[in-house]
Structure formats: C-alpha cells, structure tokens
Amino acid sequence: MKSVKKHTVELLQNHRSIRRFSNKKIPYDDIKNIILSAQAASSSSHGQSYSIINVTDVKKRKLLSEYAGNQEQVVSSSHFFVFCADLNRLEQLSNIEEVDLTESLDSTEMFIIATVDASLAAQNAAIAAEALGLGIVYTGGIRNHPEEVSALLNLPNRVYPIFGMCFGYYDKKQTPELKPRLPIDAVFFENEYKPFSETFPYIQEYDSIMEHYYRNRTSNARNDNWTKVMTNKRKVPRRMNMKSFLEKQGFPFK
Template sequence: MNPTIGTILSHKSIRKFEDRSLTNEQIETIVKSAQAASTSSFIQAYSIIGIKDQQKKEKLAELAGNQTYVEKNGHFFVFCADLHRHELISDMEEMDLSEGLESTEKFMVALIDTALAAQNATIAAEALGLGVCYIGGIRNNLEEVCQLLNIPEKVIPLFGLAVGYPAQSPDVKPRLPFNHIYHEDGYTENKEVLKKQLEEYNEIISAYYEKRTNGKRKDTWTEQMAQMLSNPRRKYMKSFIESKGFSIR
C-alpha cells in the first residue's frame, strides 16, 4: 500500500503521550504542512497558536473538561478561524471590506480553511511517527480561551490538536460503511436501506467497544449519537460568534 494512504487509513486518536516535547523542526514541518492545504480563493483564513507554556496548557485542559492529554503531550496546537488579517487588508488597501468579511459565506470559508489545514497537520504529524488527538472541548468556554490566548476580533479558536509520541496503541475505530457514506450521481434517499446499513454498523461498533473495554461497554453508534444529540451543548455559540464580528445570518 502507498505509505501516505497507509498513514491516513491507520489514523487513531491518542490520549496518552510520552513526556517528550516536539522539536522546533517538527513543529515547523507540521505547520508548513498545514499551510500547504487547499484554501478557498487563496484567502488563508486561519491561524495556528502553539502552546508551550505549561500553565496555559493546564488552563486549557481545565477549560476543555479536565482532559489530561491537553496538558501532557509533545506540543499543543490551537486552530483558529481568522479574518483579522483581512481587516488589516481593508486598512492597507483603503477599501471598506466589511460587507464581505461579515458574510455567512466568509464565515464558512474560514471554518473550512481551518479544518483543511488541521487535517494536513494531522497527516504530517502521523507521517513523522507521532500521534494526535483533536480537542473540541476548548469550545466549552471560548471567552476564557480568547482571554488566555489574546485572541482579537474576527478570530475564533475552533479546536485544539494534541500532538506527541504515543504512549498507547489503540485499535483503529471502524468508520461508517463505504456505501453509507459514498453516493453516486445523487443522494441515496431510501430510508430502509440507510437504516439497514446503520443497523449493520451498530453491530460492528458494539463489538468494537465490547472488545476494547473487556465487556464493560457495548453501546451502538446510533445509541451514542442519540444520547449526544439529545443534550445540546455550547448553546452560547451563536452569540459568541457574532460578538467576534462574524455573521451566521
């Protein structure tokens, strides 16, 4: 198998790392790989904040729900949607760009650009023999995260990425069936077919959890999703996004 494809297909979340910092060269390689990702209209609407200060890592871990791997890793990256530099362009080019910058479309572009960059960073880190774990928990309290990291207007921290030398080797978690994800020439809207695929996937996931936990857990994917979606989280997000100068109208 092509080694790049092999790296992608063997992805797993690592939540325990060796007490060993990344080198500056490794950090630069990961960030440059992130920058090589596709970007809509060359807008490059993201920034990456690297966290070396241990006290800041500990505070971020607390804000993310006391996830220890946020403070104990080789390096912690915070990926941010960023249109702040484009406000500077408005000044430099002496043009009022507010209508474009405050559009829902540019908000979506910033989100997409950030996600694409982060996934490139992940592949680069894993290609270097490192492990990663995405941290959405930093969105639990973005106001405090912004204060901690000196985040200006038109910048939103979206997620963290813990990177380091793996101190564990979990199995790859099975994904949804290929035929459930991939549709040709239009969306397959046969509900019975889709539900059957989900039922088959439930069996796979239940067996995965049962093996992983020695029988302590064997919930299905649809049970897990229903439980998660029945308890909406971070309902402050819309008002926070608008307070940072973005629009989702």
C-alpha cells in the same frame, strides 16, 4: 519496500486518536515541517484565513486543559496548537488598502470559508505529524469556554478558536484499537443523495460491528452501538452559547 502511494493510503486509513503521550519533546524541525504542511493545504481563493497558536506557557496549557473538560493530554502532550478561523488579517489589510469589506466580512459565507480553511490546514498538520511517527488528537472541548479561551489567547475581533490539537510521542504498545467507520455505502453516493431507507441496512450492519467493538474494548462491560451512542450524545444540546459568542467576536452571520 512499500510504494509511497500505498504507505500514504495506509497511514490515512490507520488514524487513531492518541491521548497518552511520553515526556519526549518534538524537535523544532519536525514542528516546522508540520506547520509548512498545514500551510500547503488548499484554501478558498488562496485566502489562508486561519492562524495557528502554539501554546507553550504551562499556566495557559493548564487553563486550556480545564476549559476543555480537564483533558490531561492538553498538558502532557509535547505541543498543543489552537487552530483559529481568522478574518482579522483580511480586515486589517482592507483598511490599509482603503477597501470597505465590511459587508463581505460580516457574511456567513466568509465565516464558513475561514472555518474550512483552518480545518483543512489542521488535517494536513495531523497527517504530517502521523507521517513523522507522532500521535495527535483533536480537542474540540476548548469550545466549552470560547470567551475564556479567546481572552487567554488574546484573540482579536473576527478570530475564533475552532479546536485544539495535541501532538506528541506515544507508546505504540498502548496504541488504541482502530475504531471502525461507517460502511462506504452509507456515506458515499452517486449522482444524488440516497434515501435513508436505502442506507439504513448498512447502519444496522455497522451497529453490530460497533457493539462488538465496545464490548471488546471494555471486556463486555459496555452494551452499546453507534446509533445509541450518537443519539444519546446529541440529545442534550451543547455549547448553545456559541452563536452569541461568535456574534460578539465579529461573525454576525448575515
């Protein structure tokens, strides 16, 4: 029998994004444990500056799917959560306590805190779901239309949607191939940041691995490597409305 430690490490290192789900619904007890696991994540000063919205309304799920770029799994998955950075709760509490937190809440630091808190909670939720035998996929596409998503979910001031996450059961025979990651020496340094000239050989090695991966996945129809994919994907700026949206939503970056 595998030790718990070994099982946990293998679970983490075998993560795959799942986009094809069955019609089977996740039972409430499992959903509750996923949320409790999310809540157990670290948070800055125990502030827990996030909220999670479980979208069950079919019409809203369909709209969110459209906003995310017609991602079908937003509708077909058993559950779809939207993870939000949330400073509204703290603002409301400060009003009750008659403490003026305006300057603090307006700061870029608090925006970062809320975003990191929500992201840590989301990753705990993802790991808990996979430990329960479920599949997940993050859905950053909801930021394509942040104002529409916020209106649809009735998000108040100082709350914004970071990403969604699909949860569900999947056919393990259709599990996608494990996608290789960068070599550890390209991302893990000791004492100081390594110059790019020292890490570039590892990236070249990785490009060869990814070129093989893309060819294998597409039966030789795709001739790409990681460097090409990343630079081509990022050469056209995306979601350039996010700064103005966040400012309207109560995150002025002061």
